[in-house]
Amino acid sequence: MRKLDDIERTQMKSEIPDFRVGDTVDVSVSIVETVEVKKGKTEEKERIQIFNGTVIARRGSGSRETFTVRRIVAGEGVERVFPLHSPKVKGIKVRRMGRVRRAKLYYLRDRSGKATRVTEKIWDKTRAGATEPPAPETQG
Amino acid sequence: MVKLLIGRKLGMTQLFTEAGTVIPVTVLEVGPCPVVQVRDAVKDGYRAVQIGFGVRKEKRTSKPQQGHFRKAGVEPCRVLREAPVAGEELPKPGERITVGQVFAEGGKVDVTATTKGQGFQGTVKRHHFGRGPVTHGSKNTREPGSTGQHTWPGRVYKGKRMPGHMGAVRRTVKNLTVVKIEAEQHRLFLKGAVPGPTGAIVCVQHAKTARVMKKS
Numbered sequence: 078m079r080k081l082d083d084i085e086r087t088q089m090k091s092e093i094p095d096f097r098v099g100d101t102v103d104v105s106v107s108i109v110e111t112v113e114v115k116k117g118k119t120e121e122k123e124r125i126q127i128f129n130g131t132v133i134a135r136r137g138s139g140s141r142e143t144f145t146v147r148r149i150v151a152g153e154g155v156e157r158v159f160p161l162h163s164p165k166v167k168g169i170k171v172r173r174m175g176r177v178r179r180a181k182l183y184y185l186r187d188r189s190g191k192a193t194r195v196t197e198k199i200w201d202k203t204r205a206g207a208t209e210p211p212a213p214e215t216q217g
Numbered sequence: 218m219v220k221l222l223i224g225r226k227l228g229m230t231q232l233f234t235e236a237g238t239v240i241p242v243t244v245l246e247v248g249p250c251p252v253v254q255v256r257d258a259v260k261d262g263y264r265a266v267q268i269g270f271g272v273r274k275e276k277r278t279s280k281p282q283q284g285h286f287r288k289a290g291v292e293p294c295r296v297l298r299e300a301p302v303a304g305e306e307l308p309k310p311g312e313r314i315t316v317g318q319v320f321a322e323g324g325k326v327d328v329t330a331t332t333k334g335q336g337f338q339g340t341v342k343r344h345h346f347g348r349g350p351v352t353h354g355s356k357n358t359r360e361p362g363s364t365g366q367h368t369w370p371g372r373v374y375k376g377k378r379m380p381g382h383m384g385a386v387r388r389t390v391k392n393l394t395v396v397k398i399e400a401e402q403h404r405l406f407l408k409g410a411v412p413g414p415t416g417a418i419v420c421v422q423h424a425k426t427a428r429v430m431k432k433s
Contacts, residue, residue: 081228082243084404107237141231165237203290 088140089162095204096144096184098135099175104128104159105167106144125167128157131175131195133169133182135161147185149193152185173197174204219308221300221422222268222319224405226330228304228415232396232406241243243395245328245405246318247421249313251291257307259343264302268314269294270418296418303423319402325424327391332412334385344378391423 096102105125115122130148133156137143142161147154161168175195185193218268232240271294275283278293285323286293289310308314320326340346340361349357361380368400390411397406411419 080246081244084227085230088231096255109236139230140233160233160239162233163237163239164233164235 085139085141088155090164093161094169094171096132096169096171097174098180099177100171101130101173101175102132102146102172103168103172104130104157105169106159107164107165107167129172129187130155131182132195133185134180137161147182149189157175182196218270218301218302218304218319219250219252219266219300219314220319221268221298221420222250222314222316223268223296223298224414224419224421225250225271226411226413226417226419227404229410240396240408241410242406242408243393245407245411245419245421246403247308247316247405248403249315250300251289251294252308252310252312252314253286253291253294253297255307255310261431264307265299266302266308267297268300271295298420300422303421315400316398316403316405319425320398320405320421322394322395322398324395325392325427326407326421327389327424328393328396328407328411328419328421328422329387329389330411330417330419332384332386332388333414335383336382338383339380340378343380343383346378392427395427 095119105195107123108124108126110124111119112122127147128146130146132144132172133147134145135142140162144160144161145156147156149155175197177195182195185195224245227244227246229241229243235373248270250268250270252266253269255264256263256267258264269286269291273293273295275293278286284292291311302308308427335342339359341348341359346361349355349362350357351358361378364377364379390409393407393409393411395405396408398404399406405421413419
């Protein structure tokens with residue numbers, strides 16, 4: 078297995094922000110659009126879209142790790158699964174830390190309105206960058 | 218150059234493309250394969266080479282085999298296979314052939330190996346038979362059902378698919394794309410799955426039936 082680990086390491090990003098299940102995050106996703114510059118002439122343009130929501134799961138290991146972000150759009154629950162090391166995921170910013178007691182927050186799917194809120198954690202000494210309470214907003 | 222090399226399956230993982238799509242890949246450690254014997258048209262009636270892979274202890278090698286390896290000036294190998302040769306020139310005994318010499322990125326290959334043994338299996342798993350009802354007093358959930366007709370023909374036809382031993386047979390997966398080659402590490406990245414467990418000995422050769430792209 079060790080040899081495959083070496084291969085996976087080449088696929089992985091060197092820096093991944095410390096984010097956990099229950100956190101509210103901003104995920105920067107790159108989107109390539111085909112735009113019509115002139116008549117009949119198209120150009121590919123890359124732009125960054127931000128997907129904001131609660132991390133409800135992290136799964137997999139190595140370069141195959143993914144995380145699931147859930148948010149409510151126009152009253153409808155939307156979940157997106159991002160490969161953590163995908164070049165399309167440009168950045169992850171932790172907006173709020175959450176206090177949760179399980180690894181997968183699938184129970185949020187059955188809830189709506191105020192019940193979907195996750196208790197905020199003000200300070201976490203186990204987190205990177207958190208030296209003294211109260212911690213400033215964690216940077217992504 | 219030879220058209221076949223021997224390797225070992227390292228396992229499966231995935232690679233990201235620049236566009237962000239994921240390619241499922243099987244990683245193989247292929248070669249370097251020393252040439253142990255050369256078979257030419259004059260002496261043997263056909264052209265091929267015998268290549269080896271892996272290490273075998275000298276004391277685990279039989280005396281006749283030790284002599285066979287010594288003749289080529291090669292350390293004893295774990296496995297020996299015959300590889301067809303393309304082109305005019307035949308490699309010399311003792312020459313070590315590496316992945317980069319035989320395969321190219323973007324090419325197609327066939328991979329032959331022994332599949333994972335599944336033991337004695339029923340018809341549902343072994344032949345993809347449908348299953349019977351689970352409830353309402355059903356007693357034929359995973360049973361094979363009828364195996365034939367009546368007094369005529371009065372026997373079960375040969376080849377009737379039945380429960381039995383599954384897996385651990387030699388299989389070839391054809392036309393896998395070579396996604397990447399790491400020549401220094403002797404690694405070959407193929408898109409898709411390859412028979413056998415991690416660590417299995419596999420034979421990789423140029424695809425026999427790959428469709429050649431038409432030049433436009």
